Ligand SMILES: Nc1ncnc2c1ncn2[C@@H]1O[C@H](COP(=O)(O)OP(=O)(O)OP(=O)(O)O)[C@@H](O)[C@H]1O
């Protein structure tokens with residue numbers, strides 16, 4: 014029986030997306046949620062991004078990823094539980110997923126040209142939000158196929174929260190024909206292909222080419238042309254992705270560290286999600302330092318002087334960290350009223366095996382609390 | 384070992400959240416204290432360094448924080464504008480071109496143009512001179528983006544030189560590349576934590592900087608280290624106190640991880656590793672940066 018907001022989310026949502034700054038524990042939380050859902054009877058898939066090698070190993074994923082792999086039931090043996098539904102995991106290879114997408118939507122005779130074009134390279138790797146977009150597009154695809162009752166998505170470390178939320182719009186923008194038409198208009202009309210540096214807009218374009226050189230603009234327009242054949246398919250998907258994010262069966266899990274100095278990032282993310290009408294099912298505050306108890310201090314006082322000094326020094330340090338975390342959590346709570354907040358302690362060691370994922374899950378679902 | 388003061392561009396990078404801005408702030412402060420006119424650059428992010436040093440945010444303009452120390456948050460829009468004005472020379476022309484909606488659209492998709500102008504602004508300040516012919520800034524500390532982004536950011540000049548047809552962009556790129564690869568100018572400082580992933584990322588970053596960008600790793604900083612405190616005998620003696628044992632064991636485990644991480648970095652980077660202990664302060668501000676700076680003395684000033 015779960016007592017946190019993640020319980021109902023695990024049993025009802027079709028897609029959960031873990032977001033937050035780098036290193037806060039998104040991958041850990043994503044893997045944990047999928048594990049719990051499977052054990053509790055919903056077939057689930059966790060789509061991880063750059064998991065630690067040991068974590069990948071313990072999920073039965075080898076170095077070559079991008080394929081959905083069933084986690085062997087033997088992997089769950091140490092837990093003493095059997096999953097009531099299968100657990101799948103994959104490592105998302107974003108470049109490969111982009112290439113697959115193009116292969117799927119591009120007219121066959123254009124594929125190679127597009128894949129080799131350097132604007133495609135920048136669209137698929139460097140454009141702000143493109144990594145985020147392809148991750149979401151993958152989930153949309155998985156969701157459409159409907160093989161899993163629950164898909165949990167981990168997300169790449171995003172420099173700006175907005176890059177993430179805006180990603181579908183940016184891709185739609187990229188396909189915005191209006192701009193391409195403007196650049197190419199007279200040439201298209203004349204039935205040939207080239208840059209119209211000398212028409213009405215030529216003045217602006219000539220100035221622009223001072224930056225980029227004319228060849229760059231030529232190449233961009235040629236790329237836009239080759240894309241135009243697949244615009245509709247592409248757009249439809251991007252619209253689908255955007256709709257999926259707002260869908261009632263999709264929920265966001267916002268992961269954050271409890272550190273007061275970093276709280277602004279989580280609060281900002283939460284505000285943006287709300288503005289975009291996306292549902293945050295829970296705020297997970299990960300790696301919280303619990304406050305040393307009175308009993309611990311009393312116990313420490315019974316030790317021999319040198320040991321007592323060492324232990325008390327350690328408790329004092331923990332006290333500072335716990336108080337710091339307490340301030341951060343209070344800030345977060347005040348800034349995000351009405352959103353359930355779940356705390357996970359900092360464990361002694363990294364969370365890289367099934368047993369420690371399970372332990373993390375006990376906090377996420379409220380079996381254990383501080 | 385020679386100190387960083389021999390170099391002019393100090394590039395600080397590592398995994399997200401490991402303490403890049405902390406280390407960049409400490410290094411910049413030390414450089415300024417050594418009498419070098421120092422500029423510390425953050426790249427299009429939530430500004431941290433001015434805040435750590437307890438000054439108002441610098442924003443996108445180079446701003447004097449204190450004696451010998453300037454800061455700037457290099458942002459794409461402003462950097463693009465400065466670059467645009469440099470090429471086009473006239474404000475009015477710039478406006479017609481750059482404030483055109485469709486042009487803005489194209490600029491977003493020109494591969495690497497954004498990175499190029501961001502890096503371009505930093506490189507411009509590196510070469511900027513005072514009227515008397517001295518450098519405007521003796522030292523520039525670059526608080527670079529996290530690993531993956533840092534690699535693509537710093538590789539931009541190389542990539543452009545190789546792929547872009549001759550033109551203004553490729554000429555700019557060539558100039559930047561020459562400065563970045565010059566070991567007498569540029570040095571990288573890689574930051575890690577005593578944990579598996581941050582250490583692995585530092586090693587990846589080292590390899591990528593060496594092979595793709597040709598920047599040498601000058602040193603690594605192992606931040607938030609936990610010094611050894613409990614001996615095996617201590618732990619054994621605590622067995623009868625389960626709660627305290629858990630606390631001591633966790634501390635001991637982290638200390639062992641610190642040793643392992645230090646060894647792994649040293650072996651693979653062939654560069655010195657400087658250890659900065661985890662600090663326990665109620666707030667992380669100027670005091671913290673001063674303490675971190677104390678641990679990086681030999682990194683900046685060189686071994687006596
Ligand atoms: N030695 C230390 N002891 C204790 N806390 C530290 C130490 N170094 C850094 N921190 C804490 O870690 C936080 C993150 O550090 P910092 O902002 O420098 O990381 P970063 O690598 O620049 O992060 P980002 O990738 O987000 O830019 C700081 O706010 C600070 O509170």
Ligand SMILES: Nc1ncnc2c1ncn2[C@@H]1O[C@H](COP(=O)(O)OP(=O)(O)O)[C@@H](O)[C@H]1O
Pocket residue numbers: 034035036037038039040041042064065299300301357358359360361362363364365578579580
């Ligand atoms: N509660 C925790 N206690 C201790 N270590 C943790 C905890 N949560 C995560 N970690 C560890 O922190 C590191 C970063 O976590 P990860 O989930 O990979 O973060 P992200 O995906 O947000 O970058 C991993 O090595 C993980 O094992």
Ligand SMILES: [Mg+2]
Pocket residue numbers: 036039040041062063064167168
């Ligand atoms: Mg991750």
Ligand SMILES: [Mg+2]
Pocket residue numbers: 403404405431526
């Ligand atoms: Mg930083």
